[in-house]
Amino acid sequence: MVPSSSASAPVLTLIDASGFIFRAYHAIPPLSTSKGVPTNAALGFARMVLKTLKDLKPTHIALAFDKDSRAERQKIDPNYKAHREGPPEDLVPQFELIRRVADVLNLPILEMPGWEADDVIGTLATRAKAEGFCVQVVTGDKDFIQIVDQDVRLFDPMKDVHTGPDEVKARLGIEPKQMRDYLALIGDAVDNIPKVPGIGPKTAVELLQQFGDVNGLLARLDEVKKPKIREALSTHREGLLKAWQLVAFKTDLELKVTIPELARRPIDTARAKQLFTELEFYRLVNELPEDTAAPKPVEPAVPMAPAQLVTTEQELQALADAARKDGALFLVPAYEGMPFTAPLVGLGLALADGRTAYVPLRHQVLGSTQVAPARFSAVMGELLADPQVKKGGHDLKALSLVLSNAGMTLKGAHDDVELLSYLLNPSRREHALTDLSRERLNTELAALPAVTEGKKGRALADHNPEEISTAYASRADAARKLAPKLWEDLEGVALAKLARELELPLLPVLAQMERRGVKLDTAVLQTISTKVDAECEGKIQNIHKLAGREFNVGSNPQLTQVLYTDLGLPVLKRGKTGPSTDQEVLEKLAEQHPLPGAILEYRSLSKLKSTYLDTLPTLVARDGRIHTTYHQAATATGRLSSSDPNLQNIPVRTELGREIRRAFVAEPGHQLVSADYSQVELRLLAHIAEDPVLIDAFERDEDIHSRTAAEIFGVTPDKVDRDQRRVAKTVNFGIAYGLSPHGLSTRLSIPVEEARDIIERYFTRYAGIRRYLEETVERARKTGYVETMFGRRRLMADLHAKNRQIAQAAERAAINMPIQGTAADLIKKAMLEVDEALTRQKLRTVMLLQVHDELLFEAPDEEVETVKELARRCMSSVATLKVPLKVDVGAGKTWADAH
Structure with a gap:
């Protein structure tokens, strides 16, 4: 919406x-980079400015800042x-980052x-x-209403609301020019401007009218x-006139700039991408507007050899x-769709000597002239399957799957730069x-075809090879250049062994899975769905x-009306659009009324229905x-995650979760075999903390929760009740x-x-865990990281954060990572051991799923007992702990029966 009494008038956009x-x-x-630099304000600022540029498309623009603004x-x-107190400690270092954002956005x-910024904007x-x-002023501050007229409008990007004279009149009942008087009458507690006693917004409007x-x-x-009111105005006349001066905008500052000099300049794309990458705003890199300046070369730039077609x-x-x-080849596949079904359209290659193709x-x-897939397989198949020739690229698992669709096998995965970067x-x-x-x-790598970025465009196969050759070849070459330094960095922090012996060998196992x-019985799901609908x-x-x-139970505004207006429940938290109805709030409100609890039950059931x-x-x-x-490079602890669909979030302990598992079935003549580590994180806690009480409980194979209850409440295990x-x-x-x-x-x-008393009693009995x-946490503060039993590291820069909320979250992560990360390492080692054993014994059983601490196999009926014993033996022996590694094994025609 252009603020104008003349549609052809140029527009100056001023950002508060x-x-x-x-x-x-x-x-x-609170948000920080992996190096511990706070960035939440810088990220939000960049998003808001980019949204403004996209929505308003300004021809002239300026950012107005406060500077020693109270003086x-x-x-x-x-x-x-x-x-007013000074800005929060974790905001102070972001001011300079924000200026750098403004600089690269030109x-x-x-x-x-x-x-203040208000006065700069008023003057301009x-x-x-x-x-x-x-003029359009981009702000959420109501004080700016005083400068609104037919040629000046306000825009609030967070609410997506434009404000002109008509909107002011409709909303407040006064003219924009009366806003100064209105503010003087009602005061501003935030700015320490006293109001006239007895005069609120309604009375102020009536007086001004x-x-x-x-x-x-x-x-x-x-x-x-x-x-x-008359007496208050008479008594506080001087205060009112002083407030009238304080709330007014200065409109004649001697700013050394002319309006034409504020003509919008294109974004410096190269520097913006570089800064956003440094700040780890990776998503924003791809959201930069397309109508930007030509990228400036970044020095020192690495030259790209011409790609051979x-x-x-x-x-x-x-x-x-x-x-x-x-002895090396780097490959980046050109494909679209899911890797397990996608045809290989082409392949970017890079050789060790720098040649690309x-x-x-x-x-x-x-x-278009191209190589027939059959001839490609005949020439390259043996090379790709040769483990002595090291293969490199980015996401070699996807490459393996796409090559498999073309009848080829990939062996010798060595330089997966995604995994190497992730481990660091x-x-x-x-x-x-x-x-x-x-x-x-x-x-800056050449852009991939639009179709690969989720935008509308031609299918990948409909592009001329010449159009996309550079994009894919340059990616293979980038992987070649990145790998040596990544390996050097991994060697420097003792992580290269983890890459060579665990993560890289796991690639073909995950690809095979x-x-x-896993087979799905959709008829069973339909029956469950009908039941859940009811x-x-x-x-x-x-x-x-x-x-x-x-x-409408699914409408937050309507739920807000019911909870806070109809039922009069207390507002515990507010969001952008009003009182919150999130899970945490509803859990607390459920203590006062049954409706919030019923809403939570419905949401949980509805989410499971829509998700699964x-x-x-x-x-x-x-x-x-x-x-x-499966994603190896996604979690901070080393855990695998899954998507499309995410099978790791199906509830294990609820009846509906078990019902959903009944839809996962074995092929005829087969059974599903489940092998699940029992309480592995607690066992690892006992081992790592070396707590004698916890170790004793596991060595005796006791019910660990009953034993803990007995320790906490001072009773014998046989006297522990359900609540304890x-x-x-x-x-x-x-x-x-x-x-x-x-x-x-x-x-x-x-x-x-x-x-607090329960936790204190726990630590009294389990002193090793307190230690x-x-x-x-103390070691992590000194070293800057925590690690698992097998050397996997997580950097913990946030332990030194000024923001207590960030620091406390880091402390919790530091405590948990050695345990959960070691559990992640154990299940990965188990996958390798079991896969190797299945291959060595030439069994037809295949590994299907990894879900948290569980492995699921599909075994021919005659192999079920062999596989159950094999899985138990391999999984329980992947590490030697101070407590037994217990594995629960089951089998059945469905996942629910096997679990």
Whole structure:
């Protein structure tokens, strides 16, 4: 919406940058880079500015900042903002980052010592109008209403609301020019501007509608009808006039800039990408506007050798011979879709000597010359399957699957730069090849075809090979250049062994699991879905009964109305759009009324239905099986995660979770075999903490929760009741996650003091665990990292964060990572051991799934007992602990029967 009395007038966009910063800081939870640099305000600021550029498309623009902003107004009143504390400690270092963001976005920063951003904007708006410009002020601050007129409008990007004279009149009942008077009357506690006693917003509007402004009001005080208001105005006349001065914008600052000089300049794309990569704003890198300046070369830039377009068998053979001679080959596949079914359209290659090539295989463009897939397989198949020739790239598991679709096997995976980068810094959110190249090589990779980025465009096979050859070849070459330094860095922190002996060997095992998939009985799911539909309807009816009326249970505004207006429940937390109805709030409100609890039950059931019952049937492939994708480079602890679908979040202990597992079935003549580590994290806690009481309980194979309850409550294990065991179970599983008294009180719905007493009694009996918790955090503060039994590391820079919330979260992560990370290492080692044993014994059983501490196999009926014993033996012997590694094994026609 262009603010203009003339549609053709140029528009100056002025951003209240100081307001942006604080809104961003409070809108985004504490956030830091993997090096511990706080970034939440910088990220929010960058998002808001980019949104403004995209939505408003300004032709002229400036950012207005505060600078020693209280000084001039404190000359009028020393109390102005005097009670305000300084900015939060973790915000201070972000001010410079924000200026760097503005710099790479090529946005001018304007400020004036002693004055606020408001005054800078007021001055620029006045000047711009005089020069024939219209003005749009980007802010969420209502004080700016005083400068609104036909040529000046406001825009709040967080609420996506435009404000002009008509909107002001409709919302407040006054004209924009009366806003200064309105603010003076009602005061501002935040800025320490006293109000006139007895005058609130409603009374202020009535007075201004009658008298026009403050001067008119004071000149005609005898006409004020209410005696108390008349007396207050008379008594506080001087304070009102002082407030009238304080709230007014300065509009004649001597800013050394002309309006034409504020013409928008293109974003410096190269530097913006470099900065966003440094700050780990990886998603923002891809959201930079397309109409940007041509990227400037980044020095020192790494030159890219011209890519050879390989179209003959002779050229392909020459590449194969060179790779065999060098003992290395880097490959990046061109494909679209899920790797387990995607056809290989082409392949980007890089040789050790720096030569690069692209081999087109399945392009559908008329006249394009390419290598026939069969001939490619004949020439390259043996080389790709040769483990002596080291293979490199980015996400070699996906490469393995795509090659498998073309009838080829990949062996010798060695330089997967995604995995290598992940091992160095598992807390980093992404390890994209474009980011690694920009960060480590100072190189901007050529863009991939639009279709591979989820945008509308031609199918990959419909592109000319010449169009995409550079993009894929340059990625293979980037992997070649990245690998040596990544390995060097891994050697420097003793992580190379973990890469060579665990993560890289796991690649083919995971690829095989993804390719095989697990059979799904959709008829069983449909039966469950019908049953759950009826349960959901029943829960909705119960919710309506508890609410006293019908409403849309899925509508937050309607739920807010019911909870806080109809039922009068207390507002515990607010979000962007009003009172919160999130899970934490509803759990607390459930203590006061049954409706919030009923809402939580319905949400849980509805989410399971939409996530699994409705979605899983749509993901069944032509072979009748579900093929999940495993991610090795996704979690900070080393745990595998899965997606499309995520099979690791199906509840284990609920009846519905067990019902959903009944839909996962074995092929005829086969059974599913489940092998699950029993309480592995508690066993690891006992081992790592060397706690004698916990070790004794596991050596005796006692019920660990009953034993803990007996220790806490001072009774014998046979006298422990259900509630005591429930308390002990919560403590046992929570301690490894840094459970606090407040956290325990919330989970058990008990007073905080009682929770604190329970935890203290626990630590009295399990002194080794208290020692482990304290020593682990202290060691991490000194070294900057924590590690597992097998050397996997997680950097812990946030332990030194000024923001206590961030530091406490880091302490909990430091306590948990050695345990959960070691559990992750154990299950990965078990996968390798079991896979090797299955191969060695030439069994037809295949590994299907890894879910937390469980492995699921599909075994021919005649192999079931052999596999059960093999899995138990391999899994229990992957590590020697001070306590037994216990494995529960079962088998059946469905996952539920086997579990």
